[in-house]
Amino acid sequence: MATEEVDPRFADLDAWPLTSAMEAMWEGQLAAVAAIGHALPAITAATEAAKAALGDRGRIVYVGAGTSGRVAVQDGAELMPTFAWPSERVRFIVAGGERAFVTSIEGAEDDVDDAVTQINAARLTAHDVVIAVAASGTTPFTVGALQQAGSFGAVTIGVANNPGTALLESAKFPILIETGRELIAGSTRMKAGTAQKVVLNLISSGIMLRLGRVYRGMMVNMQPTNAKLKRRAEAMVAQIAHCEPSHAARSLEQAEGDIKTAGLLALGVDRVDAETMLKNCDGNLRRVFAELAGEPDRHSKGAAPRKQGGVVES
Secondary structure (H helix, E strand, C coil), X not given: CHHHXXXXXXXXXXXXXXXXXXXXXXXXXXXXXXXXXXXXXXXXXXXXXXXXXXXXXXXXXXXXXXXXXXXXXXXXXCHHHHHCCCHHHEEEEECCHHHHHCCCCCCHHHCHXXXXXXXXXXXXXXXXXXXXXXXXXXXXXXXXXXXXXXXXXXXXXXXXXXXXXXXXXHCCEEEECCCCCCCCCCCCCCHHHHHHHHHHHHHHHHHHHHCCCCECCECCCCCXXXXXXXXXXXXXXXHHHCCCHHHHHHHHHHCCCCHHHHHHHHCCCCHHHHHHHHHHCCCCHHXXXXXXXXXXXXXXXXXXXEEECCEEEC
């Protein structure tokens, strides 16, 4: 497999001047990101399917072993602070268990029985989305976990860096990122790992876009849990409502830190009405504004209703 082979061009990499070696490794990173372009249609299809399945109770389940598992954990761990994705709706199934998050567990990636046990314990349904990552595409733990997840009807997404592999063949939504040989043979923390991280970023961020957890480029589901995030939340409310920072701060306090509710309060909407509208629109602020304006297409272009005399008007 390409990711395991020595690249003749870099066989003497350790003897090169460090400046030249650094340039070569940097260029490898750029090539890894560029390789993702060909897979964008597959990534988009997987993301759309994931959004459709998740609804209001489905989980995002990350599966992997070794480097790929740790890359997957990194992506999933960011969902709560960035998008306020509920912690109970993200799960990690990693070869070797939680110890493998920071330590290499010998032999764990070959343990198919453990993969099946962990998947069964997750009690998957058709609302769950399982994202399995393996640079080789053949890791027994990861392939076994994905195949077992498919038996429960979960949406299965496989991300691999080698073509024609079992992981891709087992996934409902296969995503191939051909990053080729590593500059250091088999060190998939480099090109393959970089590509995996970007792909996972695209999938998870795309899901959150479609679920209304982003509005006009802002992560409006974020929880202001410290001073820095509180200032950021106030700035978001001020931008949403086109109001003064002090008014935004008061609205955020009245909304108990909920940015979307605070934006509506700052525009003069009653809190009960604001919460009801958000609930009826599945928390999608853009849909709320479209309904307030009575022009469904208007807010797809980014317009926001303004407040005049304490009343929202379009």
